[in-house]
Amino acid sequence: MVLKPYSFSKLSTYKSCPRKFYYSYIIKAPKEEKDMTALLKGRAVHSILEVFPKKSSHKLADKYQIEVDKFINSDLGKTYLLPNRISEYRFGIDSNLEPCSYNDKSCLFRGIIDCIVIIDNRLYLVDYKTGKLKEPRWQEYDQLMFYSIYFFQKYNKIEHIDISYLYVEHDSENKITLERKYLDRYVSDLTKIINELEFDSSFDKNKTKLCDWCEYKEYCDLN
Numbered sequence: 575m576v577l578k579p580y581s582f583s584k585l586s587t588y589k590s591c592p593r594k595f596y597y598s599y600i601i602k603a604p605k606e607e608k609d610m611t612a613l614l615k616g617r618a619v620h621s622i623l624e625v626f627p628k629k630s631s632h633k634l635a636d637k638y639q640i641e642v643d644k645f646i647n648s649d650l651g652k653t654y655l656l657p658n659r660i661s662e663y664r665f666g667i668d669s670n671l672e673p674c675s676y677n678d679k680s681c682l683f684r685g686i687i688d689c690i691v692i693i694d695n696r697l698y699l700v701d702y703k704t705g706k707l708k709e710p711r712w713q714e715y716d717q718l719m720f721y722s723i724y725f726f727q728k729y730n731k732i733e734h735i736d737i738s739y740l741y742v743e744h745d746s747e748n749k750i751t752l753e754r755k756y757l758d759r760y761v762s763d764l765t766k767i768i769n770e771l772e773f774d775s776s777f778d779k780n781k782t783k784l785c786d787w788c789e790y791k792e793y794c795d796l797n
């Protein structure tokens with residue numbers, strides 16, 4: 575069973591419910607059809623922001639362009655959508671937690687960052703979000719925190735990395751600063767979940783109210 579390289583999506587599926595991970599990534603069970611509107615909108619918005627100021631060729635770009643333009647012209651849009659930004663930055667981390675390329679065979683964990691940008695000599699990692707705005711107290715930062723490991727390892731002089739979840743339709747962000755002095759903790763959070771997953775043999779169900787929205791609930795006896 576080849577599960578590597580891990581993505582944040584794989585790990586968060588496992589964390590939310592090991593059985594869901596089993597259905598999705600191990601036996602690759604067919605999913606229940608879901609309403610794809612939100613997913614397609616998210617892809618179109620990401621595409622517009624990725625190529626800005628060029629025009630996106632995404633088939634739904636025209637439908638969402640006006641909405642995204644509001645963000646592009648907002649203070650937050652002007653802050654982050656700088657000419658020096660890099661969109662869709664691909665990276666990998668190998669089993670020694672050393673930086674590697676996204677397609678490296680030794681890759682343990684990898685990801686694609688929506689936007690990285692230097693502002694006033696500080697590195698920002700940005701994830702674009704569409705849909706409901708999360709209150710700051712409910713925002714989870716694990717994804718960009720795991721991604722920061724690559725940059726802390728690759729650039730020894732970086733002491734701080736700012737990470738931001740940008741809620742495009744709400745012109746709002748949830749943002750924190752990560753510090754090198756806590757790098758061991760970021761690494762330990764990442765390796766803990768990978769180790770749990772790799773040593774799991776039962777992939778137990780995690781029954782919660784979220785089961786109602788699970789694409790695999792038809793396979794689960796939830797009684």
Ligand code: SF4
Binds near residue numbers: 591593597781782791
């Ligand atoms: S229905 Fe619930 S328990 Fe079953 S796989 Fe989905 S989230 Fe897990």
